[in-house]
Amino acid sequence: MRRAVCPGSYDPPTNGHLDILERASSLFDEVVVAVLINKNKQGLFSVEERMEMLREVSAHLPNVRIDSWHGLLVHYCQQNDIQAIVKGLRAISDFDYELQMAQMNQQLTGVETLFMPTKPPNSFLSSSLVKEVATYGGNVSHLLPEAVHKRLVQRLGQNG
DSSP states (O other), X not given: OOEEEEEEOOSSOOHHXXXXXXXXXXXXXXXXXXXXXXXXXXXXXXHHHHHHHHHHHTTTXXXXXXXXXXXXXXXXXXXXXXXXXXXXXXXXXXXXXXXXXXXXXXHHHOOEEEEEEOOGGGTTOOHHHHHHHHHTTOOOGGGSOHHHHHHHHHHHTOOO
């Protein structure tokens, strides 16, 4: 079975994340969305809430499974018989960092990393940017799955 993992913080999941998950799910038998647990960083949403949102927005993808992890991603891959890491790239700056990480991961365990370019409408999209714009009242509804947008508005205490 060909398995891949799509790691990230997903705080919150965006349309860009969902696009990468949908495309990866067409290439692999199973795609695991691994939500990063970073005990040193306080997210807007808890890991459990992010996993819940991801389950909801990926429900139409039967070969996608949601999980969480902390520590080295390659150890998670080894423990779960995952052969590849799929990463979405928005810009050259993403590639510089991700290439070094991919080479280290391959050296450590042989796990390969596949880079998937984002579609142009999502090339600027990041969870951090969405949260910042939404915090100051900007409309981000077109950047998020509807269920995620509802939760974001509710969390920030806004009307829409």
